[in-house]
Amino acid sequence: MNSVTNQILKVFNKNPANISLALRAMSSTAYSTLKVTTPKECVVHVEINRPEKRNAMNGAFFKEIGECFQKLADDAECRVVVLSGAGKIFTAGLDLTDLGAVIAIREHPDYDTGRRAFKLRQFLTEWQRSFSAIEKCNKPVIAAVHSACVGGGVDLTSACDIRYCSEDAWFQIKEVDLGLAADLGTLQRFPKVIGNDSYARELAFTARKFYATEAKQMGFVSRVLPDHTSLLEAALDTAALIASKSPVAVQGTKVSMVYSRDHTVQEGLEHIGIWNQAMLQSTDMMEAAVAQMQKKEAKFSKL
Numbered sequence: 001m002n003s004v005t006n007q008i009l010k011v012f013n014k015n016p017a018n019i020s021l022a023l024r025a026m027s028s029t030a031y032s033t034l035k036v037t038t039p040k041e042c043v044v045h046v047e048i049n050r051p052e053k054r055n056a057m058n059g060a061f062f063k064e065i066g067e068c069f070q071k072l073a074d075d076a077e078c079r080v081v082v083l084s085g086a087g088k089i090f091t092a093g094l095d096l097t098d099l100g101a102v103i104a105i106r107e108h109p110d111y112d113t114g115r116r117a118f119k120l121r122q123f124l125t126e127w128q129r130s131f132s133a134i135e136k137c138n139k140p141v142i143a144a145v146h147s148a149c150v151g152g153g154v155d156l157t158s159a160c161d162i163r164y165c166s167e168d169a170w171f172q173i174k175e176v177d178l179g180l181a182a183d184l185g186t187l188q189r190f191p192k193v194i195g196n197d198s199y200a201r202e203l204a205f206t207a208r209k210f211y212a213t214e215a216k217q218m219g220f221v222s223r224v225l226p227d228h229t230s231l232l233e234a235a236l237d238t239a240a241l242i243a244s245k246s247p248v249a250v251q252g253t254k255v256s257m258v259y260s261r262d263h264t265v266q267e268g269l270e271h272i273g274i275w276n277q278a279m280l281q282s283t284d285m286m287e288a289a290v291a292q293m294q295k296k297e298a299k300f301s302k303l
């Protein structure tokens with residue numbers, strides 16, 4: 001019996017009703033660039049898993065990260081996600097040895113300029129969708145960055161909800177050094193995350209590296225931990241705390257904060273008003289209120 005089957009049977013035998021966990025065990029081993037585990041109840045850990053290539057982002061990675069977050073969005077066993085990188089660094093960004101798809105379009109003998117442009121745009125839109133899947137997934141995503149986070153790594157982490165890093169972390173919006181404008185979300189999300197347009201432009205125009213202390217001071221990360229181990233512990237602890245809360249409340253909060261970032265205050269208020277006219281009917285509010293009064297821990301059912 002192979003290890004995939006073994007893993008599925010292990011989960012399934014523990015709790016035969018839990019088909020969703022068994023399916024996750026199956027899908028996690030199916031990824032070639034990601035490792036997906038469940039280290040705590042309702043907390044999923046997604047690791048970029050190409051350590052020998054410094055977690056460089058190849059075509060398979062872009063496909064898998066999008067699929068993974070689309071799946072997690074619908075997975076009732078998942079309430080929070082921690083995203084980290086396996087091995088020496090978080091990620092070296094775009095895999096510079098896997099540009100075959102771009103070259104094939106640029107040099108296609110049957111394409112004229114318009115067709116080449118159209119195909120390239122289609123291709124980029126797909127990669128953008130893969131990172132936007134993180135934002136579209138209603139579950140909070142905590143990025144835990146150690147060592148280098150280069151190029152596409154800043155696009156990726158800018159789409160996350162919370163960012164922690166270790167003291168040895170450094171970040172670089174490197175795209176201009178490779179002759180292109182960043183196109184997977186950094187230029188759209190990063191300035192809004194740090195709330196300082198001039199600072200964001202300086203970093204994007206110069207490709208200057210910035211380190212953990214500066215990342216914390218500008219507000220790109222909210223915590224700096226001493227090393228990789230304590231970083232993962234802190235991220236998983238925060239994830240577990242969030243996972244203990246009402247999923248209706250937490251996911252509504254993410255949806256509203258993402259919406260409000262891109263709309264006026266009044267539009268945001270109207271949006272949450274309409275959202276909560278439905279969500280205030282969930283049992284979570286009563287469960288939470290009773291637990292508060294009785295000084296007990298509230299338990300919320302799956303969403």
Ligand SMILES: CCC/C=C/C=C/C(=O)SCCNC(=O)CCNC(=O)[C@H](O)C(C)(C)COP(=O)(O)OP(=O)(O)OC[C@H]1O[C@@H](n2cnc3c(N)ncnc32)[C@H](O)[C@@H]1OP(=O)(O)O
Nearest residue numbers: 052053054056092093094095096097148150151152174175
């Ligand atoms: C179509 C556009 C959409 C997307 C745009 C995204 C753009 C970007 O991401 S721009 C940034 C691109 N990345 C880089 O320029 C970083 C290049 N790498 C490095 O500078 C260093 O590797 C790094 C400082 C990250 C780590 O250094 P370290 O000494 O720890 O490792 P190395 O010995 O350099 O590398 C180990 C093996 O990993 C391979 N590798 C590293 N980075 C990449 C990469 N970006 N793409 C492909 N492969 C990479 C490296 O070749 C080594 O492999 P091997 O020789 O087989 O051992």
